[in-house]
Amino acid sequence: MKRVEGKVALVTGGAGGLGAASARMLAREGAKVVVTDRREAEARAVAQELGDAGLFVALDVTQEAQWENAMARTLEKFGRLDVLVNNAGMGIVKDVEEMTLDEWRLVHAVNLDGVFLGCKHGIRAMKQSGAKGSIINISSIAGIVGVGQFPAYSSSKGGVRLLSKSVALHCAAKGYGIRCNSVHPGYVETAMVEALSQASGQAEKTRARMLKGIPMGHFGEPDDVANAVLYLASDESKLMTGAEVILDGGATA
Numbered sequence: 001m002k003r004v005e006g007k008v009a010l011v012t013g014g015a016g017g018l019g020a021a022s023a024r025m026l027a028r029e030g031a032k033v034v035v036t037d038r039r040e041a042e043a044r045a046v047a048q049e050l051g052d053a054g055l056f057v058a059l060d061v062t063q064e065a066q067w068e069n070a071m072a073r074t075l076e077k078f079g080r081l082d083v084l085v086n087n088a089g090m091g092i093v094k095d096v097e098e099m100t101l102d103e104w105r106l107v108h109a110v111n112l113d114g115v116f117l118g119c120k121h122g123i124r125a126m127k128q129s130g131a132k133g134s135i136i137n138i139s140s141i142a143g144i145v146g147v148g149q150f151p152a153y154s155s156s157k158g159g160v161r162l163l164s165k166s167v168a169l170h171c172a173a174k175g176y177g178i179r180c181n182s183v184h185p186g187y188v189e190t191a192m193v194e195a196l197s198q199a200s201g202q203a204e205k206t207r208a209r210m211l212k213g214i215p216m217g218h219f220g221e222p223d224d225v226a227n228a229v230l231y232l233a234s235d236e237s238k239l240m241t242g243a244e245v246i247l248d249g250g251a252t253a
């Protein structure tokens with residue numbers, strides 16, 4: 001039996017590096033996967049790769065009406081929701097003195113409001129399905145330690161960490177059987193890390209500095225994160241809630 005056979009998952013930011021890897025991994029292990037993103041063509045292509053196991057739905061995670069639509073489409077097509085991967089995210093490289101209030105709010109809208117809306121509508125859909133569901137929130141090691149060039153990102157990801165624990169405690173107290181955990185990757189080779197190193201204007205130097213901060217001496221791969229998502233999505237982690245999974249090659253050790 002495959003590890004998430006019979007489960008239905010929704011992944012946000014599914015067009016991106018970690019979202020697409022998670023969607024593919026969950027489908028490979030037997031789940032039906034709703035691939036969502038605000039980048040429609042790219043997310044549709046990922047869903048199409050999954051054949052009958054995939055469904056594309058456009059979803060900007062900051063828009064509550066779009067969450068309602070995504071959950072309705074998921075229940076209509078696959079009949080239930082067992083797994084929600086709140087993965088969509090973005091960052092702006094500017095320190096606290098340079099950042100505008102609009103930039104601050106944009107990062108929090110996507111990274112924190114988006115996860116809040118996902119948890120709210122995810123719990124609703126899981127309850128409707130009678131599912132002992134799993135909510136997996138992709139935070140970052142920047143949600144554990146501060147980053148001078150990345151104050152809004154760090155603040156929003158720290159918020160995701162504690163929101164996840166609060167959701168876990170709420171669902172446990174209500175006896176829903178729904179779990180919620182956060183995942184904290186260090187640097188993983190995706191468009192986001194590429195953009196980060198380009199933003200400095202000194203890509204090679206920045207990459208070298210990033211690597212220096214990783215005791216194991218190499219970046220993560222998208223499947224390193226997807227494997228953790230798969231474990232949290234599966235019943236193998238059924239005792240795990242309110243926990244944080246750190247995947248950083250020792251960077252925060």
Ligand code: NAD
Nearest residue numbers: 013015016017018038060061087088089140187188190192
């Ligand atoms: P990515 O840029 O490849 O993918 C991010 C995806 O999120 C994109 O497809 C983008 O279109 C989507 N997105 C952005 N704003 C959105 C919105 N408002 N609504 C819906 N979708 C939106 O980056 P990634 O590396 O795959 O990042 C995935 C998650 O992992 C993010 O939350 C990121 O903060 C986190 N993370 C990444 C790393 C890393 O090193 N790559 C490290 C730690 C945490």
